[in-house]
Amino acid sequence: QVQLVESGGGLVQPGGSLRLSCAASGSIFSIYVMGWYRQAPGKQRVLVALINSGSNTNYLDSVKGRFTISRDNTKNTVYLQMNSLKPEDTAVYYCSAWLPGRSVEQSWGQGTQVTVSP
Numbered sequence: 001q002v003q004l005v006e007s008g009g010g011l012v013q014p015g016g017s018l019r020l021s022c023a024a025s026g027s028i029f030s031i032y033v034m035g036w037y038r039q040a041p042g043k044q045r046v047l048v049a050l051i052n053s054g055s056n057t058n059y060l061d062s063v064k065g066r067f068t069i070s071r072d073n074t075k076n077t078v079y080l081q082m083n084s085l086k087p088e089d090t091a092v093y094y095c096s097a098w099l100p101g102r103s104v105e106q107s108w109g110q111g112t113q114v115t116v117s118p
Contacts, residue, residue, distance in 0.1 A: 002027040002107045004095045009112030012085055016116070020080040022095030022109055033098050034071055034078040038091035038114075045094065049080060052100065063089075085116045 008020040020036065035050040049059045049069035057069050068081040078095065095109040 002029070002032060002097045004097060004107055004109035006093065006095045006109040006112040009093060009114045011115045011117065013118055014086060014116055016085050017081070017083045018085065018114060020082070020093055020095075020112060020114075022078045022080075024076045024078070024097060029076040030073040031099065033100055033103075034069075035096045035098075036069060036078075036080045037094045037096055038089075039094070039111075040088075040091040043091075048093070051078065082114070085114075087116045090114060090116050 002024050003026045004022055004024055006020060006022050008018060010018060012018050031053050033050060033052045036048045037045050038048050039045040046060065048063055049057065049067055051057045051069045051071050059067060066084045071078045091114060092111040093114050094111045096106045098106045
């Protein structure tokens with residue numbers, strides 16, 4: 001198990017940028033797959049981006065070219081750089097961690113609100 005704490009959410013205008021951070025503790029961070037999910041009101045939680053131990057990444061189609069996920073294993077932290085934000089990016093963003101092949105045993109952070117509005 002790993003404990004996760006997100007930070008960096010807030011209110012931003014359309015076209016603006018935010019960087020989310022997720023600090024992990026309690027296990028060997030570098031071997032975990034790390035993911036950012038989001039959940040908008042009345043909608044299901046969806047995977048936005050993930051990064052594995054080899055720093056290979058994958059993105060939701062609607063954020064490709066605008067969002068970048070990265071990790072710093074020396075700081076046990078994963079980041080989500082969000083640029084060119086749109087109102088439809090508004091959601092609670094959650095950090096998640098799981099061991100390769102064991103996604104049914106995900107650990108979750110508490111979530112951080114991102115609101116994109118004029």
